[in-house]
Amino acid sequence: MTRIETVRLRAVLDSRGNKTVEADVLTESGGFGRAAAPSGASTGEYEAIELPVNEAIAAAREHAVPRLDGRVYAGDQREVDDTLRAADGTEDFSEIGANSAVAISMAAAKAGADVLGAPLYQHLGGAFRGENFPIPLGNVVGGGEHAQEATAIQEFLSAPVGAPSVKDAVFANAQVHGEIGSLLEERGTPAAKGDEGAWAPPVSDAEAFEIVEEAVETVSDDVGFDIKFGLDLAAAEVFEDGEYVFGDEVRSTEEQIEYVAGLVDEYDLAYVEDPLDEDAYEAFAELTERVGDQTLICGDDLFVTNTERLQEGIDVDAANSILIKPNQIGTLSDAFDAIELATRNGYETVVSHRSGETEDATIAHLAVATDAPFIKTGTVQGERTAKLNELIRIADEAL
Numbered sequence: 376m377t378r379i380e381t382v383r384l385r386a387v388l389d390s391r392g393n394k395t396v397e398a399d400v401l402t403e404s405g406g407f408g409r410a411a412a413p414s415g416a417s418t419g420e421y422e423a424i425e426l427p428v429n430e431a432i433a434a435a436r437e438h439a440v441p442r443l444d445g446r447v448y449a450g451d452q453r454e455v456d457d458t459l460r461a462a463d464g465t466e467d468f469s470e471i472g473a474n475s476a477v478a479i480s481m482a483a484a485k486a487g488a489d490v491l492g493a494p495l496y497q498h499l500g501g502a503f504r505g506e507n508f509p510i511p512l513g514n515v516v517g518g519g520e521h522a523q524e525a526t527a528i529q530e531f532l533s534a535p536v537g538a539p540s541v542k543d544a545v546f547a548n549a550q551v552h553g554e555i556g557s558l559l560e561e562r563g564t565p566a567a568k569g570d571e572g573a574w575a576p577p578v579s580d581a582e583a584f585e586i587v588e589e590a591v592e593t594v595s596d597d598v599g600f601d602i603k604f605g606l607d608l609a610a611a612e613v614f615e616d617g618e619y620v621f622g623d624e625v626r627s628t629e630e631q632i633e634y635v636a637g638l639v640d641e642y643d644l645a646y647v648e649d650p651l652d653e654d655a656y657e658a659f660a661e662l663t664e665r666v667g668d669q670t671l672i673c674g675d676d677l678f679v680t681n682t683e684r685l686q687e688g689i690d691v692d693a694a695n696s697i698l699i700k701p702n703q704i705g706t707l708s709d710a711f712d713a714i715e716l717a718t719r720n721g722y723e724t725v726v727s728h729r730s731g732e733t734e735d736a737t738i739a740h741l742a743v744a745t746d747a748p749f750i751k752t753g754t755v756q757g758e759r760t761a762k763l764n765e766l767i768r769i770a771d772e773a774l
């Protein structure tokens with residue numbers, strides 16, 4: 376095993392044009408890894424803390440880098456991540472910033488893989504299992520915090536559940552995205568794009584359901600396998616004074632449960648993320664009780680990749696799946712812990728990008744390494760295709 380020689384930190388740009396933290400990790404034997412932190416817009420209240428970039432870099436240089444350089448083995452991810460936690464000293468990385476922590480954690484993992492001469496997913500303990508690839512959930516229409524004057528629901532996600540291979544799934548999502556572009560053009564609806572490259576048309580949620588359903592059916596017929604769709608309602612963002620305010624539609628908790636259960640039935644939804652507020656464990660449980668055998672009820676802002684919050688959810692059967700975002704919790708090891716707890720309790724895992732992304736493709740390897748059934752990482756645009764194309768390469772090289 377080889378020790379980390381140097382950690383170098385710098386500010387670079389993310390996909391929104393905001394500054395983010397990039398880390399380089401060099402090992403004593405010449406191994407190298409580089410990674411940058413993504414950033415959310417509809418962030419959960421309980422996420423680890425993202426500090427202003429310059430502050431995060433300065434704090435990590437002062438507290439974390441001296442503990443890593445020349446001391447910690449690059450190949451020992453747990454030791455790297457424990458060191459980051461000890462250097463920070465808080466529960467939520469508010470001292471060095473989760474943005475610095477996750478960039479260093481991922482860069483060290485890549486350096487560890489480089490030293491071994493192995494693909495990152497193998498270094499992270501996984502193998503590519505052929506037919507058991509992570510199904511990409513692709514944001515094709517959206518609004519909420521990711522676009523202006525678009526749908527109230529944050530994301531409509533293409534879900535190619537019947538795809539025979541990862542590349543078929545990736546290409547199908549891109550085709551659904553293209554088909555929706557054509558449908559919008561036919562309707563004369565001008566459509567901008569949101570942060571993740573999804574269409575952001577000025578239509579009601581009801582209209583968006585019709586458009587997405589038509590596109591998914593058309594592409595499904597064309598490619599010859601089943602494509603469903605799902606939603607991220609990001610409901611915590613619109614929960615005000617005990618009510619859910621989706622555009623002009625205002626619903627009580629009971630009405631929201633009724634509404635979402637109705638959507639699952641009507642559209643045979645494959646996936647429903649954050650249908651309720653980030654503190655609404657009981658309401659989540661009620662919805663899961665009703666439709667959890669038909670669809671995935673996934674906690675993003677609810678669980679924030681945090682094992683304590685996930686355990687609370689498991690205790691009351693709040694959901695049946697969890698979104699995994701390494702930067703929500705700060706390190707890869709913490710993300711692994713959340714995945715392990717979820718899997719042990721029969722929860723499905725969905726490894727996910729953020730709305731502000733970088734060219735980094737670590738989450739593709741994390742999804743393969745942990746045998747995650749799903750990955751949510753957009754459909755088009757370079758920072759999204761970086762992950763999707765990496766999945767295609769992993770499959771191609773492994774088979």
Ligand code: PGA
Pocket residue numbers: 414415416417418419607609675727728729730731
């Ligand atoms: P975010 O959105 O990255 O802006 O938080 C993605 C999501 O809510 O899943």
Ligand code: ZN
Pocket residue numbers: 607609648649675676
């Ligand atoms: Zn979400």
